[in-house]
Amino acid sequence: MRGVDYYELLGVQPDASATEIKSAYRTLARSMHPDVGGTAGTFRLLQEAYETLNDPVRRASYDGGAQERRAPEPKVRRPRRNFGDDPNYVPRLPRLRLDDIAWWDGVDPDARIRYLPVVGPERMPTLALVGGWSLLLMAGLAVDLTAALLAGWLALLVAAGAVIVVLLRKHIRAHRADRLFAADFGGRRTFGSHDTADPANRAQQLTADLCAKYLTRLPGVRVFHGLAWPGSVFEDVDHAVLCGRRLVLVESKTWLPGHYTADEEGTLWRNGHPFRGGATRLTEGVEAFEELLPGVEVRGAVLIYPSRSGEVTTVEQDEQVSPMTPAQFVREIGRWLAEDPATVDREAFTAVLDQVIAD
Numbered sequence: 001m002r003g004v005d006y007y008e009l010l011g012v013q014p015d016a017s018a019t020e021i022k023s024a025y026r027t028l029a030r031s032m033h034p035d036v037g038g039t040a041g042t043f044r045l046l047q048e049a050y051e052t053l054n055d056p057v058r059r060a061s062y063d064g065g066a067q068e069r070r071a072p073e074p075k076v077r078r079p080r081r082n083f084g085d086d087p088n089y090v091p092r093l094p095r096l097r098l099d100d101i102a103w104w105d106g107v108d109p110d111a112r113i114r115y116l117p118v119v120g121p122e123r124m125p126t127l128a129l130v131g132g133w134s135l136l137l138m139a140g141l142a143v144d145l146t147a148a149l150l151a152g153w154l155a156l157l158v159a160a161g162a163v164i165v166v167l168l169r170k171h172i173r174a175h176r177a178d179r180l181f182a183a184d185f186g187g188r189r190t191f192g193s194h195d196t197a198d199p200a201n202r203a204q205q206l207t208a209d210l211c212a213k214y215l216t217r218l219p220g221v222r223v224f225h226g227l228a229w230p231g232s233v234f235e236d237v238d239h240a241v242l243c244g245r246r247l248v249l250v251e252s253k254t255w256l257p258g259h260y261t262a263d264e265e266g267t268l269w270r271n272g273h274p275f276r277g278g279a280t281r282l283t284e285g286v287e288a289f290e291e292l293l294p295g296v297e298v299r300g301a302v303l304i305y306p307s308r309s310g311e312v313t314t315v316e317q318d319e320q321v322s323p324m325t326p327a328q329f330v331r332e333i334g335r336w337l338a339e340d341p342a343t344v345d346r347e348a349f350t351a352v353l354d355q356v357i358a359d
Contacts, residue, residue: 006049006062013276014063017307018054019254020278025050027279030234086308091254093206094327096214101331103338109217111342116244126167133160189216192225192356194238203252203305204238206326210303211241214330218243218341227355229288235357237285241333242352244343247293248333249285249300253278257310260302260323268302268323282321289352296348299336303329 007014010024025046032043052058098104140153190212194204204225211223220243227237227249239250255278258270266283268275282300290298300321304312314323316332324332 004045004049006053009046009049010053011279016053016277019307021050021053023253023278025054027281030232030236030281089306089308091202091206091305091307093210093213094325096327096330100327101214101334103331103335104217107217107219107338107341109219111219113219114343116343116345117347126164129160129164129167133157133164136160189221190223190225191353192227193358194225203254203303206305207239207250207252207303210326210330211239215241215334215337218334218337220244220341220343221337222344222349222352224352224356226357227352228357229285230292230355231288236281237355240289240352240355241337242345242348243337244340245295245345245348246297246337246340247289247299247348247352248337249282249289249298250303250329251280251282251300252303252305253280254305254307255312257306257308257312259313260304261315262302262317262319262322264319266319266321280321286320292355293348293351296345301329301333 007016010016010021010028012020012024016024028046029043032039032046052062136153136157140150140157145153190208194201194208208223208225211221215221215223222242224240224242225238226235227240228234229236237249238252241248241250255275256270259272260275261269263269266280268278268280270277280300280302282302286298286300290296298320302321302323303326304314304323305326306312312325314325314328316328
């Protein structure tokens with residue numbers, strides 16, 4: 001469309017990579033779609049911009065036309081720096097030494113899972129009451145009691161027995177509820193899916209492998225892929241990891257090597273400058289899931305893989321949304337979740353599962 005700069009519309013630089021263009025389009029489409037308040041004309045223009053820049057042939061033609069439309073400039077030779085993706089570079093998972101994962105040896109992967117909310121008395125207190133009642137019974141039978149003591153003993157025995165029967169019934173119902181919940185989901189640890197054949201989803205596949213390899217050591221961990229925000233119909237969150245009453249939302253990105261940080265507002269910085277090569281909406285996502293899951297701690301992690309040869313570095317931050325390397329994610333998020341490693345909150349699990357787009 002004449003008069004509209006497609007790069008400016010998408011908010012990317014003219015040398016943006018295909019991954020950056022796709023990420024920018026998906027981010028804008030969530031807010032500009034007619035179903036969420038955008039206009040049909042604006043959304044069609046956004047689609048036209050994406051389809052043009054996503055097609056190498058159409059993009060080359062568009063770039064050539066854009067050059068002709070610009071006012072002539074003095075020809076000055078400048079070395080071109082390619083900040084985009086290296087098509088020959090394939091990011092891979094790091095090899096982590098288990099000795100470097102502080103929480104690893106402190107977790108029993110075969111520990112008995114505790115389900116919340118608790119709907120009945122737990123096993124050990126119930127068994128303790130039964131044991132106490134049995135001792136009371138044997139003590140009364142082992143000694144000679146006067147008529148008054150015998151009456152008191154019998155009354156106490158009957159009252160305690162009635163309480164134990166009620167507790168046992170509640171315990172059996174709670175145990176049955178736990179078994180039915182486990183049976184409904186077949187002991188699955190991972191839910192949702194993503195297109196593994198699409199090269200643009202390489203980062204998502206790496207994060208899925210990372211969670212399966214390391215975080216599922218925590219018996220209470222449940223991993224979700226491809227989630228919508230509450231009330232949304234789009235895939236707004238790449239991954240979510242739930243353990244007990246703690247939830248981490250994850251976006252997987254393939255970005256340029258460099259040092260990444262985030263400020264209190266969730267703005268990303270690279271090498272000390274505001275990062276313009278990509279965007280994240282995790283801050284809004286965390287707020288949406290906090291509202292959906294009152295009482296559950298929610299945080300976000302932007303997991304960054306390098307798009308070309310080079311190193312991505314981050315620092316440990318206390319911000320609610322933080323950029324992380326894969327190794328940092330395993331160490332820090334794993335440690336955070338490992339504080340309650342064997343608990344599954346049924347209500348939180350069901351609420352998060354309902355946000356999965358495709359399974």
